[in-house]
Amino acid sequence: MLVNPNVDRAIEPPIAEAQSWITGRSFPNTKPLINLAQAVPSYPPADSLQDHLAYKATLFETAQYTEIAGIPELRSELSTHMNKIYAGNTTLDNVLISSGCNQAYCLTIMALARAGDEVILAEPYYFNHLMWLEILGIEAKMLPFRHEKGGIPDPSDAAKLITNKTKAIVLITPNNPTGAIYSQEIIAEFYELATERGIALIIDETYKDFLGPIEPHGLFKKERWDQTFIQLYSFSKVFSLTGYRVGSIIGGTKIIQSIIKVIDTLAICAPRISQDAALFGLLNLSNWVSEKQQIIKARCDFVRELFEPGKTEFELVSSGAYFAYIKHPFIAMSARQVAIKLADEANILCLPATFFGSTQERFLRFAFANASIDEMADVKSRLETLS
Numbered sequence: 001m002l003v004n005p006n007v008d009r010a011i012e013p014p015i016a017e018a019q020s021w022i023t024g025r026s027f028p029n030t031k032p033l034i035n036l037a038q039a040v041p042s043y044p045p046a047d048s049l050q051d052h053l054a055y056k057a058t059l060f061e062t063a064q065y066t067e068i069a070g071i072p073e074l075r076s077e078l079s080t081h082m083n084k085i086y087a088g089n090t091t092l093d094n095v096l097i098s099s100g101c102n103q104a105y106c107l108t109i110m111a112l113a114r115a116g117d118e119v120i121l122a123e124p125y126y127f128n129h130l131m132w133l134e135i136l137g138i139e140a141k142m143l144p145f146r147h148e149k150g151g152i153p154d155p156s157d158a159a160k161l162i163t164n165k166t167k168a169i170v171l172i173t174p175n176n177p178t179g180a181i182y183s184q185e186i187i188a189e190f191y192e193l194a195t196e197r198g199i200a201l202i203i204d205e206t207y208k209d210f211l212g213p214i215e216p217h218g219l220f221k222k223e224r225w226d227q228t229f230i231q232l233y234s235f236s237k238v239f240s241l242t243g244y245r246v247g248s249i250i251g252g253t254k255i256i257q258s259i260i261k262v263i264d265t266l267a268i269c270a271p272r273i274s275q276d277a278a279l280f281g282l283l284n285l286s287n288w289v290s291e292k293q294q295i296i297k298a299r300c301d302f303v304r305e306l307f308e309p310g311k312t313e314f315e316l317v318s319s320g321a322y323f324a325y326i327k328h329p330f331i332a333m334s335a336r337q338v339a340i341k342l343a344d345e346a347n348i349l350c351l352p353a354t355f356f357g358s359t360q361e362r363f364l365r366f367a368f369a370n371a372s373i374d375e376m377a378d379v380k381s382r383l384e385t386l387s
Contacts, residue, residue: 048284069097117138123144143158162193174207195228200228201228239285241274303366
């Protein structure tokens with residue numbers, strides 16, 4: 001049986017490969033595994049949310065389909081939430097609920113582009129974004145990595161890549177994998193470029209709840225934002241719901257109607273219980289979220305202190321939200337070799353940055369959100385033993 005060659009040629013799932021490096025191993029209590037490979041919260045959902053879902057599971061309506069675009073109450077509440085943060089003017093008709101942000105991205109790309117078209121990604125990219133383009137036969141054009149700018153992409157680089165086949169520019173902020181957070185000014189420049197060239201600007205804002213001191217962008221305030229801008233979001237991180245798979249797309253009504261056709265053929269709608277979880281979180285968990293934001297901020301601040309210049313041979317390129325992007329000192333080794341070395345000798349599981357781009361041999365990604373401050377301090381001491 002022949003498989004689709006686009007699928008066959010697409011990159012393999014990187015997290016699964018990294019996990020294979022430690023499969024079958026046991027780790028001593030004196031040097032336990034510190035898993036910095038996957039971006040997951042270290043804490044469970046709020047007790048009140050778990051109780052709410054236990055009740056919801058007893059109801060017949062929870063086992064039924066919702067509207068294709070999602071529960072109207074959730075879409076309305078998310079629109080209100082986003083309008084408050086971004087001083088925007090969205091409505092529930094601009095909102096579609098998806099099964100996670102990965103699906104939100106896939107749905108959006110399918111609604112915008114077809115085989116032979118082009119989409120611009122910023123290197124280092126989120127690997128699932130590239131995988132989906134490869135599977136669909138859409139060419140990815142890469143914005144070069146600006147190490148000297150802390151991983152912030154340059155709109156002038158994007159302008160050089162746009163052709164008559166280009167359908168969208170895709171950005172992620174706060175960024176995965178680098179942790180870099182883009183300023184209002186940079187985002188506005190990308191928006192103006194996309195508007196001028198008649199293409200979409202897609203911004204994955206999975207980690208927008210962990211912006212820190214950076215002010216939110218002002219795109220939803222634009223009079224005609226819905227002609228250019230599409231926001232992707234996830235409830236997974238903010239409410240610790242990674243396994244529930246619930247995210248969203250906010251865009252113009254025309255693109256949302258197109259996406260409705262796509263999701264109807266794939267899943268009909270996002271799972272009802274996951275949507276119930278997101279709605280409960282928006283309505284009831286603002287204080288809980290604030291407490292968790294402070295926990296993540298403390299970890300991020302601690303990581304920046306650990307990797308201050310002169311304290312270690314590992315250089316912190318950028319950090320924010322859940323991530324630290326690290327330049328390793330092993331010039332003669334590939335990023336993959338270094339990551340395996342860390343797993344074998346230091347019992348630290350992280351990702352080589354070549355999972356996020358072929359030009360990233362000197363870098364590693366640490367996802368520190370699922371590690372305590374004590375564990376991150378231990379990471380530094382273990383790194384110092386490597387030679």
